[in-house]
Amino acid sequence: MTFDTSDLVASLPLLFLTVAGIVLLLLDAFSRVVLVGREHHLKLPAETSEAVAVPPPGSRNYLMPVTLLFLLGALAIIVWQVGTLPETSVTIYRGMLVVDRFGLFVIGVCVAAAALGIVSAPAYMRAHKMEFGEFYALVVFALCGMIILVQAADLVSVFLGIETMSLGAYVLTGSWRRSARSSEAAMKYFLVGAFVSGLLVYGIALIYGVTETTSLIDIKRIAMSRGAAPLFYIGWMLLLVGFAFKLGVVPFHMWAPDTYDGAPTPVSGFMMSCIKAAGFAGLIRLLQGTLPMLARDPFTGWTFVLSWLAVLSMSLGNLAAIKQDNIKRMLAYSSISHAGYLMVGVVALGTVGDAARGPLLFYLASYALTVVASMGVVSWVGCDERGEERVRLSDWAGLGKREPMAALLMTIALLSLGGFPPTAGFFGKFYLFQAALGESKLLWLILVAIANSLVSVYYYLRVITAMYFREPAPNPATLPIQSTAMKVGVLVSTLLVLAMGMFPGWLSALCAAAKF
Amino acid sequence: MQLLVQNLLSVGLHHYLILAVVLFGIGTFGVFMRRNALTTLMSIELILNGGNLTLLAFARSHQDMRGQALALLVIAVAAAEAAIGLAIVVGVFRNRHNTNIDELNLLRY
Numbered sequence: 205m206t207f208d209t210s211d212l213v214a215s216l217p218l219l220f221l222t223v224a225g226i227v228l229l230l231l232d233a234f235s236r237v238v239l240v241g242r243e244h245h246l247k248l249p250a251e252t253s254e255a256v257a258v259p260p261p262g263s264r265n266y267l268m269p270v271t272l273l274f275l276l277g278a279l280a281i282i283v284w285q286v287g288t289l290p291e292t293s294v295t296i297y298r299g300m301l302v303v304d305r306f307g308l309f310v311i312g313v314c315v316a317a318a319a320l321g322i323v324s325a326p327a328y329m330r331a332h333k334m335e336f337g338e339f340y341a342l343v344v345f346a347l348c349g350m351i352i353l354v355q356a357a358d359l360v361s362v363f364l365g366i367e368t369m370s371l372g373a374y375v376l377t378g379s380w381r382r383s384a385r386s387s388e389a390a391m392k393y394f395l396v397g398a399f400v401s402g403l404l405v406y407g408i409a410l411i412y413g414v415t416e417t418t419s420l421i422d423i424k425r426i427a428m429s430r431g432a433a434p435l436f437y438i439g440w441m442l443l444l445v446g447f448a449f450k451l452g453v454v455p456f457h458m459w460a461p462d463t464y465d466g467a468p469t470p471v472s473g474f475m476m477s478c479i480k481a482a483g484f485a486g487l488i489r490l491l492q493g494t495l496p497m498l499a500r501d502p503f504t505g506w507t508f509v510l511s512w513l514a515v516l517s518m519s520l521g522n523l524a525a526i527k528q529d530n531i532k533r534m535l536a537y538s539s540i541s542h543a544g545y546l547m548v549g550v551v552a553l554g555t556v557g558d559a560a561r562g563p564l565l566f567y568l569a570s571y572a573l574t575v576v577a578s579m580g581v582v583s584w585v586g587c588d589e590r591g592e593e594r595v596r597l598s599d600w601a602g603l604g605k606r607e608p609m610a611a612l613l614m615t616i617a618l619l620s621l622g623g624f625p626p627t628a629g630f631f632g633k634f635y636l637f638q639a640a641l642g643e644s645k646l647l648w649l650i651l652v653a654i655a656n657s658l659v660s661v662y663y664y665l666r667v668i669t670a671m672y673f674r675e676p677a678p679n680p681a682t683l684p685i686q687s688t689a690m691k692v693g694v695l696v697s698t699l700l701v702l703a704m705g706m707f708p709g710w711l712s713a714l715c716a717a718a719k720f
Numbered sequence: 721m722q723l724l725v726q727n728l729l730s731v732g733l734h735h736y737l738i739l740a741v742v743l744f745g746i747g748t749f750g751v752f753m754r755r756n757a758l759t760t761l762m763s764i765e766l767i768l769n770g771g772n773l774t775l776l777a778f779a780r781s782h783q784d785m786r787g788q789a790l791a792l793l794v795i796a797v798a799a800a801e802a803a804i805g806l807a808i809v810v811g812v813f814r815n816r817h818n819t820n821i822d823e824l825n826l827l828r829y
Contacts, residue, residue: 402768405768406744406771409774
């Protein structure tokens with residue numbers, strides 16, 4: 205057994221971020237703490253020790269810039285790798301991971317979205333009194349999981365990637381320890397996620413049993429040559445259900461609104477953008493490898509199942525979002541319906557073929573950035589004097605007068621989510637539906653998607669009207685968070701959303717070049 | 721009697737697979753039916769063990785080490801998951817003094 209050092213170079217983003225995560229963890233562990241007695245922590249039950257070590261307020265402020273530097277470094281490595289990549293994809297670590305432009309593109313989107321998301325974390329944590337130093341290390345570790353998932357060339361690495369990503373996300377969701385909502389969200393997410401990992405293990409075991417291999421390429425070859433056994437289909441169905449759970453696709457979405465609503469806002473943004481992007485990329489890899497018999501006819505086979513998942517997801521997500529008075533929860537339901545649009549893209553990938561891959565990636569990138577921008581504004585709007593989030597529509601009334609910048613940026617983000625020109629969301633939908641039209645039998649699916657995006661305009665516009673045309677409550681208890689880093693982060697992501705909408709050419713060329 | 725002994729002596733692939741399905745089924749039943757978070761965690765462990773047993777049985781019958789290696793990986797991941805799960809249960813308990821899943825109702829429509 206030989207060990208090839210070129211593998212290390214090829215997996216440099218992963219190694220770099222792993223080291224970064226460990227460094228961040230150690231920095232946090234060796235930062236200053238103070239001991240406080242039990243009377244300062246009434247929330248803690250009596251059985252914990254008399255004095256607990258807590259970080260003094262603001263002592264972890266330097267962690268965010270350090271993390272940002274690490275993420276920018278990772279981004280630089282990814283850009284460098286794209287430049288030096290050979291035309292064909294390279295498998296590394298004895299067929300465990302594959303390095304190609306598709307994977308590097310999605311990783312780049314995830315790292316960029318995470319970088320734009322974490323800048324709002326310090327101010328948010330300070331305002332809500334949840335200084336939590338491991339936050340950044342966990343974000344970086346979750347990103348490592350995403351890299352493994354996105355570059356997976358083997359069912360083993362698919363499983364390992366999903367688990368690494370999710371374990372980070374569970375802790376992040378529950379990281380606001382004093383908040384009963386946050387720990388409840390973590391509990392719901394964790395129970396569903398752990399159940400899903402059971403489904404994944406069982407599914408992988410069945411596929412392994414039938415094909416005698418776990419490598420995606422070998423599975424494809426064997427399934428093509430011998431045809432598939434019923435156990436193979438059962439295994440594949442379990443994997444599909446597992447992914448549908450992770451992506452929050454109806455009817456496997458129950459956890460999603462609660463989790464995104466209860467988690468700290470920067471974490472919700474991170475999960476909605478990065479985990480969704482990485483999960484869809486992993487699903488596409490899986491479909492590529494394990495499902496060569498993916499019927500090209502949209503009325504039979506797996507594309508049929510996936511297209512119904514898409515329809516359900518879009519419609520139910522939208523219907524539930526209409527009723528919401530809580531903006532964070534509304535965005536959570538909207539992310540379910542966006543998972544539906546992305547599923548349309550996956551169906552198109554199965555029927556139209558490679559032509560749909562570029563548009564799908566464009567949609568992933570535009571959605572990830574838009575979500576980061578909108579969640580940044582939700583953090584920005586701040587909290588009341590008890591540290592509770594202000595996410596009701598009534599709290600946002602008159603935001604256009606009180607915080608004109610926040611209202612303007614939120615308007616752009618919401619327009620992008622609704623698919624208005626000249627924002628990224630418009631071109632995301634436009635390219636996606638155009639690519640799906642390559643197969644005329646998908647017309648019904650596209651009509652459903654268009655009808656759904658028209659419906660969704662209603663609840664996005666409702667927020668905009670509340671911000672600009674409703675009078676604020678006479679004595680608003682809202683304390684907007686004043687943080688330059690947060691404002692710059694939201695501004696940059698919104699500008700990117702606008703740039704992608706006004707000059708979509710560069711990104712769509714990049715997406716089209718992101719081959720397997 | 722002799723038939724029974726013979727059957728017991730010739731435990732084959734299918735016996736393991738059926739046992740794994742049973743474990744998986746019990747686990748799934750537990751996840752959906754039991755209301756205590758800790759019991760749900762244990763049920764999830766059963767599901768993972770069902771998956772592991774399937775992997776090992778197939779690895780044995782294929783004479784292939786990959787399944788064994790994957791089973792070890794799954795055990796490691798399950799341990800990490802259990803640690804985090806217990807931490808989350810403790811977190812919920814501190815806030816609510818209760819770990820009944822049905823009473824987790826702060827977040828709803």
